[in-house]
Amino acid sequence: SALTRGSDGRFWNATLTVPANTNDTSNTISVNMSGLRDLAGNTGEDRFTSSNFQLDTTGPSATITLAQNTLKFGETTTVTFRFDQAVTDFTSDDVVLTHATGTLGALTALGSDGKTWTAIFTPQA
Structure with a gap:
């Protein structure tokens, strides 16, 4: 979903919606820091990536x-x-x-x- 900014600009939120029948053990979310600037105008460096997450595609038993x-x-x-x-x-x-x-x-x-x-x-x- 669209990103929404927290009150101090340090926290941003979005909702990740995964298509049905998607199961990949290499799922991660990354941020390309070179596209961001801090309040002083400094450009970020590198890419930061979340830890791996897996989708639970099995129903209850x-x-x-x-x-x-x-x-x-x-x-x-x-x-x-x-x-x-x-x-x-x-x-x-x-x-x-x-x-x-x-x-x-x-x-x-x-x-x-x-x-x-x-x-x-x-x-x-």
């Missing part, structure tokens, strides 16, 4: 555990969904119960990091 694996009629169990990275917009519509023969209650995020969610599973008779 999850581990699903049940508090109890054997249930009797009328019992429920807590199902815990642990993701390897924070997720957003996780709802019961995202959970597939095709082979579960039961219902899943509302999902609740544990903590504020968006990685662990729980819900109550109620099996059918």
Whole structure:
């Protein structure tokens, strides 16, 4: 995005938007200092380059555990969904119960990091 100057002129900000499916282990950002001048009119020298950065192009994965694996009629169990990275917009519509023969209650995020969610599973008779 366009560069915006901080109040003292020493800090500048911009937003880097990376195209989809871009993954290159040599990603860096550089500034050609010879194109810059300080307040006294002195020209910068050299080029300064950021450290390498990589793009995370893998989506989240999850581990699903049940508090109890054997249930009797009328019992429920807590199902815990642990993701390897924070997720957003996780709802019961995202959970597939095709082979579960039961219902899943509302999902609740544990903590504020968006990685662990729980819900109550109620099996059918």
